[in-house]
Amino acid sequence: MSLLATEILTPRYELAWYPWAVQYFFMIAIxxxxxxxxxxxxxxxxxxxMPLARLALLVAVTCTLVGPVALLADLHQPARFWHFYANxxxxxxxxxxxxxxxxxxxxxxxxxxxxxxxALKARGAEGQDWDAKLARLxxxxxxxxxxxxxxxxxxxxxxxxxxxxxxxGAEIAILASRPLWNTHWLPVMFVLTxxxxxxxxxxxxxxxxxxxxSDVYRQGLRVILVAILAAAxxxxxxxxxxxxxxxxxxxAALESVRHNPDWTAIAVWALSAGVLxxxxxxxxxxxxxxxxxxxxxxxxxxxxxxxxxxxxxMEVQTVAKNTAGYYHLAVEAGSYGLLGIIGTFGLWLAVxxxxxxxxxxxxxxxxxxxxx
Amino acid sequence: xxFARRTLLxxxxxxxxxxxxMPFSSLANAGINAQPSRREGDGSKRYAMLIDLRQCIGCQAxxxxxxxxxxxxxxxxxxxxxxxxxENEDTGDIATMMLPRLCNHCEVPPCVPVCPVQATYQRExxxxxxxxxxxxxxxxxVQACPYDARFINEYTQTADKCxxxxxxxxVGLLPACVESCVGGARIIGDIRDPDSQISRMMAEHHDDLMxxxxxxxxxxxxxxxxxxxxxxxxxxxxxAIWDVRNSEGKEIGYEFAGH
Ligand code: SF4
Ligand code: SF4
Numbered sequence: 013m014s015l016l017a018t019e020i021l022t023p024r025y026e027l028a029w030y031p032w033a034v035q036y037f038f039m040i041a042i043x044x045x046x047x048x049x050x051x052x053x054x055x056x057x058x059x060x061x062m063p064l065a066r067l068a069l070l071v072a073v074t075c076t077l078v079g080p081v082a083l084l085a086d087l088h089q090p091a092r093f094w095h096f097y098a099n100x101x102x103x104x105x106x107x108x109x110x111x112x113x114x115x116x117x118x119x120x121x122x123x124x125x126x127x128x129x130x131a132l133k134a135r136g137a138e139g140q141d142w143d144a145k146l147a148r149l150x151x152x153x154x155x156x157x158x159x160x161x162x163x164x165x166x167x168x169x170x171x172x173x174x175x176x177x178x179x180x181g182a183e184i185a186i187l188a189s190r191p192l193w194n195t196h197w198l199p200v201m202f203v204l205t206x207x208x209x210x211x212x213x214x215x216x217x218x219x220x221x222x223x224x225x226s227d228v229y230r231q232g233l234r235v236i237l238v239a240i241l242a243a244a245x246x247x248x249x250x251x252x253x254x255x256x257x258x259x260x261x262x263x264a265a266l267e268s269v270r271h272n273p274d275w276t277a278i279a280v281w282a283l284s285a286g287v288l289x290x291x292x293x294x295x296x297x298x299x300x301x302x303x304x305x306x307x308x309x310x311x312x313x314x315x316x317x318x319x320x321x322x323x324x325x326m327e328v329q330t331v332a333k334n335t336a337g338y339y340h341l342a343v344e345a346g347s348y349g350l351l352g353i354i355g356t357f358g359l360w361l362a363v364x365x366x367x368x369x370x371x372x373x374x375x376x377x378x379x380x381x382x383x384x
Numbered sequence: 385x386x387f388a389r390r391t392l393l394x395x396x397x398x399x400x401x402x403x404x405x406m407p408f409s410s411l412a413n414a415g416i417n418a419q420p421s422r423r424e425g426d427g428s429k430r431y432a433m434l435i436d437l438r439q440c441i442g443c444q445a446x447x448x449x450x451x452x453x454x455x456x457x458x459x460x461x462x463x464x465x466x467x468x469x470x471e472n473e474d475t476g477d478i479a480t481m482m483l484p485r486l487c488n489h490c491e492v493p494p495c496v497p498v499c500p501v502q503a504t505y506q507r508e509x510x511x512x513x514x515x516x517x518x519x520x521x522x523x524x525x526v527q528a529c530p531y532d533a534r535f536i537n538e539y540t541q542t543a544d545k546c547x548x549x550x551x552x553x554x555v556g557l558l559p560a561c562v563e564s565c566v567g568g569a570r571i572i573g574d575i576r577d578p579d580s581q582i583s584r585m586m587a588e589h590h591d592d593l594m595x596x597x598x599x600x601x602x603x604x605x606x607x608x609x610x611x612x613x614x615x616x617x618x619x620x621x622x623x624a625i626w627d628v629r630n631s632e633g634k635e636i637g638y639e640f641a642g643h
Contacts (some may be wrong), residue, residue, distance in 0.1 A: 017469065017481070018469045019468050019621045025532055026535065028535070086522070087520050087521050088520075088523065088541040089542060095501040095520050099503070101500050101502045102416075103419075105500050106500035106522060107501070149506075187498075189527065189528055189600070191529065272560070300586050332532065
């Protein structure tokens with residue numbers, strides 16, 4: 013790099029997207045990934061995947077409820093959200109997303125509701141306790157849960173989940189202004205890291221709320237293994253496209269961060285975290301005795317999914333567009349920064365606990381084979 | 385809370401009044417991320433700017449007059465003159481390079497199709513503007529602009545950018561930056577009128593004109609005369625000096641702390 017030119021006057025550019033954006037992308041990715049993980053058990057009715065499915069469903073519903081809140085908070089004019097629907101712009105990925113998100117949320121909730129209703133009904137029949145009364149209330153009447161409802165809403169929600177995958181990825185990947193974003197691989201990486209994080213969260217909740225079921229650990233580890241291998245291939249392809257000059261945009265992306273020690277550190281971290289996750293996953297799959305520690309690996313997987321989004325959405329914004337320089341990333345305390353991050357996780361935890369109190373989600377599989 | 389509530393109700397009222405509603409005819413059949421149709425402005429004109437860098441002394445008069453005219457918040461700028469200190473590799477002589485930056489009113493503006501609510505749009509005369517009554521402040525356009533020409537205005541909480549002072553042009557005045565330019569370096573005009581000063585200068589200097597980041601395919605309509613081509617794309621310059629860190633990696637001399 014030539015050090016012969018020094019920029020002596022330039023305005024200080026603020027980050028335009030706040031950490032709220034990271035929270036939204038994280039929550040929604042976990043949501044669609046968990047939804048997919050719930051399909052084999054709940055929609056395709058494979059008994060083997062039932063324990064995984066009930067946890068995945070819990071994760072999907074809770075994250076689906078919280079994600080859009082973070083999205084709204086990232087708007088600088090949240091009260092104007094209705095403009096999305098009054099002034100549609102079908103040529104904008106963000107506008108398309110605004111039309112995909114509400115049906116996705118509603119369908120996921122309906123999917124969860126119909127999966128949980130038989131268990132709710134069973135609890136409602138159990139006497140006069142407050143939770144039985146509440147369960148009867150939530151059943152909205154004494155009708156039989158239609159057998160097909162779970163399948164229909166599950167399939168529809170999965171279709172919209174695919175839409176969410178495409179739009180969240182494309183929205184960022186089309187931005188040629190930032191070479192680090194402008195690659196077809198970005199949407200793929202979002203999905204793969206989403207799957208990793210969702211499996212991680214399922215494994216963690218498996219330990220905390222579901223008695224450490226060994227099937228769940230094994231299946232979660234397998235998903236992580238496949239996803240991390242695919243992510244490694246994608247990352248390597250992206251890198252090779254850049255250094256060989258096959259993709260000018262990737263080349264520009266690599267060039268933009270080549271000499272920056274912070275980015276070198278990030279690359280080293282990402283590589284080590286990935287390798288660690290891979291090795292530990294392989295080890296646990298080969299030595300099932302170690303699988304009782306899989307929830308710890310789950311924490312690492314969650315971290316990867318979140319940190320990937322932080323890197324992509326926040327760190328990339330610090331690469332200056334007009335000079336070879338970098339902007340300073342300052343995450344302020346307060347509602348736009350740290351508080352936003354903690355607040356989103358806090359809200360998720362609250363939603364999780366409320367659902368845990370209201371819904372006998374653990375009984376999904378029991379009730380399924382019993383009364384509908 | 386009460387304030388937010390009132391704002392929301394105010395918005396709803398406006399919705400019922402239909403004021404912010406786009407005509408559905410404006411939903412042209414543009415493909416995803418393709419340019420939607422232009423609206424408003426005089427289609428017989430195409431405004432553009434030529435900046436004669438040979439005349440620019442880097443006094444920032446344009447920066448200041450724009451700031452006052454357009455009431456940008458402190459620390460945010462619709463136009464600014466980037467200044468570089470360039471050292472001659474052989475002689476060690478130091479020269480200063482001035483680069484006035486503003487919105488390029490691109491012919492293919494990537495900031496327009498991304499806007500999810502049609503708040504950012506291009507007028508028929510080529511000027512790219514933001515309807516800040518419609519803008520939801522998603523900042524997608526800020527990300528999409530390759531020139532950092534946009535920012536979120538901290539007062540209005542909506543996207544803000546240079547408009548070529550459309551409000552002045554529309555009543556026959558020159559933009560504030562052009563009016564105040566000491567060296568007469570900024571020339572604005574209609575490039576569809578062959579007799580305008582800008583058209584004549586563009587014809588005369590055709591081969592010497594440059595635009596910023598041509599590889600982005602945005603077809604900028606701010607043309608630079610007397611440009612050093614090393615500054616056309618992201619120049620290999622050390623970052624702004626208020627972002628320089630000392631040997632411990634600590635920032636020194638940060639000017640806008642708190643803004
Ligand atoms: S310079 Fe940026 S803000 Fe201006 S029209 Fe081009 S892309 Fe849009
Ligand atoms: S910030 Fe405003 S003008 Fe920019 S894309 Fe979002 S809604 Fe449109």
